[in-house]
Amino acid sequence: MHLLLFLDFSFCRCEYEYELIEKIVQHVTSVVPRYSIFLSFSGEDTRSFTGFLYNALSRSGYHTFISDEDQTSQSNVGVIEKSRLSIIVFSENYARSPSCLDDLLRILECMEMENQLVCPIFYEVLPSDLRHLRNSYGEAMAEHESVMGKDSEKVKKWRSALFQVANLKGWYMKTGYSK
Numbered sequence: 001m002h003l004l005l006f007l008d009f010s011f012c013r014c015e016y017e018y019e020l021i022e023k024i025v026q027h028v029t030s031v032v033p034r035y036s037i038f039l040s041f042s043g044e045d046t047r048s049f050t051g052f053l054y055n056a057l058s059r060s061g062y063h064t065f066i067s068d069e070d071q072t073s074q075s076n077v078g079v080i081e082k083s084r085l086s087i088i089v090f091s092e093n094y095a096r097s098p099s100c101l102d103d104l105l106r107i108l109e110c111m112e113m114e115n116q117l118v119c120p121i122f123y124e125v126l127p128s129d130l131r132h133l134r135n136s137y138g139e140a141m142a143e144h145e146s147v148m149g150k151d152s153e154k155v156k157k158w159r160s161a162l163f164q165v166a167n168l169k170g171w172y173m174k175t176g177y178s179k
Helices: 003-007 017-031 047-059 073-082 098-114 127-131 135-148 153-166
Strands: 036-040 063-066 085-090 117-123 171-173
Touching (some): 017 047, 017 171, 036 047, 036 098, 073 098, 098 117, 127 135, 135 153
Parallel strands (some): 036 085, 117 171
16 A cells, blocks of 8 residues: 555635644644654745744644755755655745755655655645646756756756656645735
8 A cells, every 4th residue: 555645635725824734734744653753945935934843843743844944955855865755835936946846856756666655735736737847947947957968868867856746645735815
């Protein structure tokens, strides 16, 4: 039996960030014993949300590690490997960060090889943006290709990883007011 059955929950659209954080913590505590959790995110656009999520998980007794954009992805490898669960907060800027994309590759490798649990949070982006490389995700991959080359193996792996993670069940967070 594959541990990814844990991810079989419906998308949640919450009006407030704290409601989503509450639901995430409730879900995590109901299925994951007190293991280490790795939080992957990029940029100022989710720093507040990710900080609140980090604090909520830590208060619930989880050893929670947060990605550090100032460090190379190599420094996160050990933490990712030791974690039982990785929560990835995908936002507009996530794919612009090569270190975040390298962390994503390692997270998916651990999911396949170590049965690590992976929960994506789509923060003001849709899974289809990742899957089909639309909007900021398409722009970011084009930028990476212009730097690394059109046939870059690294960019191909990043594209594949984004497609793969977009097909996992996760949470959707939209802020602001709906029209």
